[in-house]
Structure formats: structure tokens, C-alpha cells
Amino acid sequence: MRKIIENLSHHLDDYECMWNGIEDIYMNKTGEKIPDQFFFAMSGFCSFAYIKTNKADIKRMVSFGDGRTKKMYEFLAPIVGFNYHHIECKSPELALTKAKKEIDNGFPVVIGALDMYYLEYYTKLYHKEHIPFHYVLMIGYDDEEKNIFLYDCGRKEIIKLSYENLLLGMNAEYKGLCKPNTICTIRMDRPNSKKDIFKSAMKLKSNMFLNPPTKFLGINGLKKLSKEILNWEEELGKQETDKILRNIVEFCGSVPTTPNRLNGISKKDEVVFMCSRDKMSKVLIELGKEYKNNNLVKSGELFKESGKQFEKLCNIFIDYILDTKKDMKLASDVILDIAEIECSAYQLVSKGLDEI
Structure with a gap:
């Protein structure tokens, strides 16, 4: 089976991967033009916390902005006006199955975190460097060719990623930030201006x-x-x-x-x-x-x-x-x-x- 969500415009804005796809959905829904890094700046940037944690590995936690994906979504979702649900699956295969169901129902889905070591379209990193902290917006799939279609914050065009590399890349964990085999469903019916x-x-x-x-x-x-x-x-x-x-x-x-x-x-x-x-x-x-x-x-x-x-x-x-x-x-x-x-x-x- 092959399914792709058509007529979804994408904007290039590197280094904001966990927000880029959600901003795409927002701009397509509202017709608003937003500045680069807008949702990122509105959520995680320019706050401050200083916590002593003598029993932890890092004994003085200094945060000049909370860039944890789940915390950023928690803060900004009610302000923007969208609902989201992180689904942490037992296997990458199950995560892919759930993502494909979202596409079948007409909803793009955020995939991640992914290890960039397995993203073949990043030639400088592919099979060279592990960076287990990247997100993409999945907009389709093709069971015959065994690949998904996606938008990436660092690329303008629709990209294909093989099932094989997707499944390997989804088995990524960034301690304290994300768990393996996670997808995030998005619903944005009446977002704010x-x-x-x-x-x-x-x-x-x-x-x-x-x-x-x-x-x-x-x-x-x-x-x-x-x-x-x-x-x-x-x-x-x-x-x-x-x-x-x-x-x-x-x-x-x-x-x-x-x-x-x-x-x-x-x-x-x-x-x-x-x-x-x-x-x-x-x-x-x-x-x-x-x-x-x-x-x-x-x-x-x-x-x-x-x-x-x-x-x-x-x-x-x-x-x-x-x-x-x-x-x-x-x-x-x-x-x-x-x-x-x-x-x-x-x-x-x-x-x-x-x-x-």
C-alpha cells in the first residue's frame, strides 16, 4: 500500500527539528507567516533554573532554557491551540505501524527522536556519527518500496527514508529527553493567531x-x-x-x-x-x-x-x-x-x- 498526504507545504528552518513539522501544520492550517524558530523561541528559550543536586551525576544543574521536547510541547501546546500525544512503543515496528495508521487517517506524524547515524540523506553523518536527537514529520509511506516520505527541518524537498534505516534510527534514546520508538500525534483544529x-x-x-x-x-x-x-x-x-x-x-x-x-x-x-x-x-x-x-x-x-x-x-x-x-x-x-x-x-x- 502507498499513501502520501498531499498539499502540505513545508518551510526550511534548520536546528528546530522537534518544532519544524508542527510549524508546517500550523502555517498550512492558518495561512500565517511566522518567523524562523518561532515556536522554539516561544517555548524553550531564555528561561533560567539553577538546582543543586548532590546525589545526581551533574551536581549543579544550570539551565538557561528548557529544550526538552516534552516540556516545550507541554508549555506551548495550550497557547498555540493543538493537542498532542507521545506514543512510546515496545518496538520500532509497532511505532511504524501506528505512524502509518495516522497517515491513513490523513494526519502527518512527528517521528523521533531519531539517531542521525541512520539518516541516509545526511551524507556527512550517515554511518559516521551518532546524534540520537532528531525529529522529522512523516507525511506518507510506500510498502512496496519500503520507505516513508518525510519533511526534515534541514531540507526543503520531500525525502524518502527506508524502513530499514527508520527502524534502526528509532531505537534512539537521549537520557532525560526521549525514549526509543516514539512517535507524536498532532491534532490542530482551531489554532490561535x-x-x-x-x-x-x-x-x-x-x-x-x-x-x-x-x-x-x-x-x-x-x-x-x-x-x-x-x-x-x-x-x-x-x-x-x-x-x-x-x-x-x-x-x-x-x-x-x-x-x-x-x-x-x-x-x-x-x-x-x-x-x-x-x-x-x-x-x-x-x-x-x-x-x-x-x-x-x-x-x-x-x-x-x-x-x-x-x-x-x-x-x-x-x-x-x-x-x-x-x-x-x-x-x-x-x-x-x-x-x-x-x-x-x-x-x-x-x-x-x-x-x-
């Missing part, structure tokens, strides 16, 4: 940062981190501190990755380590111009400056890990700079939202 989504999401994000309910979240958490980071090595030792800093740096990348310097490679990194502030900046500036709102444009410029401070912070941490230079006082000062910049940015966002 882009403006309503933007206002609702940014109002919540601004309030969570500026008026956090506890001392380890938002602006309070950043100030707490800036003080306590000075004592990490004395409290935990160099090895544990290195582990914490490495985790922070990796998750500051456009995608979670180890910087080349930490791998002993002199080549420039393919991703930037701006903790996605560059992406939030672009969304705010684009919508600020569209809505003729200078406060939103200025807030976007501030997030761009915050992103530059994150690059500086990551380099300080990398120097510390490599024993090139130890300067936690400078790191503490940069964290305070980030706190002040983002506090001003969110205050401008709040003003801007009242004007549109």
Missing part, C-alpha cells in the same frame, strides 16, 4: 524571569549562580566542576554539542554558543518591525548582546576545563551582566506587549 501566541507566551516567559516564585529561578537564580560559582571548586573539586561547566557549555550550542576546543580540534565550530539568544533576538526584532513596536526591537537587540556574553562565558569555562586559565570571578561578573541585560530585555518585552 500568531499575535495571540506571541503575546501569551512572552507574557508568561517575562513574568517567570522577572518575578520568579523561588530563589533558584529567573533573575533570582542567575544572581544566586553568580555568587555560588565562585565556591564550586572548593566545594566539589576540579573534576566535578569541570563536568558541570562542560554540561553548561554543550547546551549553550545551537544544538547540544561539544565545542571543538574541548575535543582538541582547532577548527572553528559549525554552531554558535550563544545559548539561543541570537534566535530569540531575531524573532523579537522581526515581530517588533512587523508590529511597528520599538520596545520589542530594542529587546531583541539586548538578547543579541546577551548572546555575545554567553559566547564569552563559554570561552571562560573552556579555558577553566583545559587549565588554560582559571577566572571564575570573571565568569561570575559575566553571569551578572547577562542577568542585567535580560532583565532589561524582558522589561522592554512587557512594555511592548502592552502596545500591540
Whole structure:
């Protein structure tokens, strides 16, 4: 049997794989044009949490934005106006069977996480590097040719993926983020407008940062981190501190990755380590111009400056890990700079939202 969902337009927007297909569904449903990285920025970016977990492997959890797929969906789904259901199957074969039933009923389905080692259309990664954290939108299948049809955030055209590689790729697990053999069904009957989504999401994000309910979240958490980071090595030792800093740096990348310097490679990194502030900046500036709102444009410029401070912070941490230079006082000062910049940015966002 062969089935493909026709007339579903797709937009190219790399590094937002878990949202790209859902944005496709949204734009096809509403006719709205949204900025690149829109759902990603509205959900996971630019929050903050600092948690001490002495019994865990990483004893100081520092999060400058929650990029966990399920948490992002949980936050944004009611704001956008869609329903979703993650189905975790016992086998990849069962996951494929359920996905095909969705296609038969006329609904595209999010597949993932997938290990990019098995995605034959990514020639630089295929059978070369395991990256078990990628999502695609399945829009069809062909039992005779034994492949699925999909849209990928990094490709414009409809892509074929063999059943064999799909089944191998679905057996991927990213600890704390996803389980193997998972698909996600989407229903989007009457989604809200882009403006309503933007206002609702940014109002919540601004309030969570500026008026956090506890001392380890938002602006309070950043100030707490800036003080306590000075004592990490004395409290935990160099090895544990290195582990914490490495985790922070990796998750500051456009995608979670180890910087080349930490791998002993002199080549420039393919991703930037701006903790996605560059992406939030672009969304705010684009919508600020569209809505003729200078406060939103200025807030976007501030997030761009915050992103530059994150690059500086990551380099300080990398120097510390490599024993090139130890300067936690400078790191503490940069964290305070980030706190002040983002506090001003969110205050401008709040003003801007009242004007549109």
C-alpha cells in the first residue's frame, strides 16, 4: 500500500527539528507567516533554573532554557491551540505501524527522536556519527518500496527514508529527553493567531524571569549562580566542576554539542554558543518591525548582546576545563551582566506587549 498526504507545504528552518513539522501544520492550517524558530523561541528559550543536586551525576544543574521536547510541547501546546500525544512503543515496528495508521487517517506524524547515524540523506553523518536527537514529520509511506516520505527541518524537498534505516534510527534514546520508538500525534483544529501566541507566551516567559516564585529561578537564580560559582571548586573539586561547566557549555550550542576546543580540534565550530539568544533576538526584532513596536526591537537587540556574553562565558569555562586559565570571578561578573541585560530585555518585552 502507498499513501502520501498531499498539499502540505513545508518551510526550511534548520536546528528546530522537534518544532519544524508542527510549524508546517500550523502555517498550512492558518495561512500565517511566522518567523524562523518561532515556536522554539516561544517555548524553550531564555528561561533560567539553577538546582543543586548532590546525589545526581551533574551536581549543579544550570539551565538557561528548557529544550526538552516534552516540556516545550507541554508549555506551548495550550497557547498555540493543538493537542498532542507521545506514543512510546515496545518496538520500532509497532511505532511504524501506528505512524502509518495516522497517515491513513490523513494526519502527518512527528517521528523521533531519531539517531542521525541512520539518516541516509545526511551524507556527512550517515554511518559516521551518532546524534540520537532528531525529529522529522512523516507525511506518507510506500510498502512496496519500503520507505516513508518525510519533511526534515534541514531540507526543503520531500525525502524518502527506508524502513530499514527508520527502524534502526528509532531505537534512539537521549537520557532525560526521549525514549526509543516514539512517535507524536498532532491534532490542530482551531489554532490561535500568531499575535495571540506571541503575546501569551512572552507574557508568561517575562513574568517567570522577572518575578520568579523561588530563589533558584529567573533573575533570582542567575544572581544566586553568580555568587555560588565562585565556591564550586572548593566545594566539589576540579573534576566535578569541570563536568558541570562542560554540561553548561554543550547546551549553550545551537544544538547540544561539544565545542571543538574541548575535543582538541582547532577548527572553528559549525554552531554558535550563544545559548539561543541570537534566535530569540531575531524573532523579537522581526515581530517588533512587523508590529511597528520599538520596545520589542530594542529587546531583541539586548538578547543579541546577551548572546555575545554567553559566547564569552563559554570561552571562560573552556579555558577553566583545559587549565588554560582559571577566572571564575570573571565568569561570575559575566553571569551578572547577562542577568542585567535580560532583565532589561524582558522589561522592554512587557512594555511592548502592552502596545500591540
